[in-house]
Amino acid sequence: MINEKVAALLNEQINKEIYSAYLYLDMSNYFDARGLDGFAKWYMVQAREELDHALRIYRYMQDNDSAVTLLAIEQPSRGYDNTLDVLNTALEHEESVTNSIHTIYCEADKQHDLRTMEFLQWFINEQGEEETNARDLITKLRIFANDGKGLYLLNQELGERELWDKKEQGRFLALFYFFMPPNWKNGRIYLSSILRKSILEKFPDMKMRYSFFVTPL
Numbered sequence: 001m002i003n004e005k006v007a008a009l010l011n012e013q014i015n016k017e018i019y020s021a022y023l024y025l026d027m028s029n030y031f032d033a034r035g036l037d038g039f040a041k042w043y044m045v046q047a048r049e050e051l052d053h054a055l056r057i058y059r060y061m062q063d064n065d066s067a068v069t070l071l072a073i074e075q076p077s078r079g080y081d082n083t084l085d086v087l088n089t090a091l092e093h094e095e096s097v098t099n100s101i102h103t104i105y106c107e108a109d110k111q112h113d114l115r116t117m118e119f120l121q122w123f124i125n126e127q128g129e130e131e132t133n134a135r136d137l138i139t140k141l142r143i144f145a146n147d148g149k150g151l152y153l154l155n156q157e158l159g160e161r162e163l164w165d166k167k168e169q170g171r172f173l174a175l176f177y178f179f180m181p182p183n184w185k186n187g188r189i190y191l192s193s194i195l196r197k198s199i200l201e202k203f204p205d206m207k208m209r210y211s212f213f214v215t216p217l
């Protein structure tokens with residue numbers, strides 16, 4: 001059972017994460033309406049990640065016999081002046097979420113709720129990454145998007161973002177491959193070929209070594 005005060009903060013955090021999803025969906029909406037489909041996709045992926053954050057906390061509370069109350073989600077749209085305004089708002093928002101996560105962690109520490117502290121460690125790391133991403137995006141916009149061509153290229157780059165980055169996909173596939181039942185031969189052959197391809201793309205000079213590593217079926 002989670003400490004009562006900590007549980008109340010976690011419950012609020014579910015709402016904040018869903019609000020984050022709503023906010024990023026609104027940003028995606030802003031860019032879609034202006035034909036910047038790469039920016040729109042970047043924020044759409046972000047929105048889906050935020051929902052995942054909310055569900056992680058929801059699952060943690062449920063698994064620890066702690067009641068969840070779903071609260072109303074605030075309307076996000078306040079209108080934006082321009083692209084930089086959106087990006088700055090996203091960074092400010094992530095900084096506020098970081099503060100919120102830190103507050104829960106400190107309360108968990110105060111209440112000797114070690115399990116929640118351990119659970120929140122993932123969020124603390126994730127917030128570091130999210131702030132970095134938001135800052136990098138502002139830097140890129142300032143440096144590269146001073147003209148139509150720069151904006152076009154940045155829009156293209158952002159459109160390549162997927163829900164899982166390539167590193168995570170690789171990790172997942174590798175784990176899945178090694179724990180797949182031995183009799184799923186077709187599945188193993190298929191995954192083996194995907195794994196080999198992605199490894200060879202990443203490490204072209206290590207072809208022989210890794211080919212051998214992923215070949216046995």
Ligand code: FEO
Binds near residue numbers: 049053
């Ligand atoms: Fe889940 Fe971006 O905070």
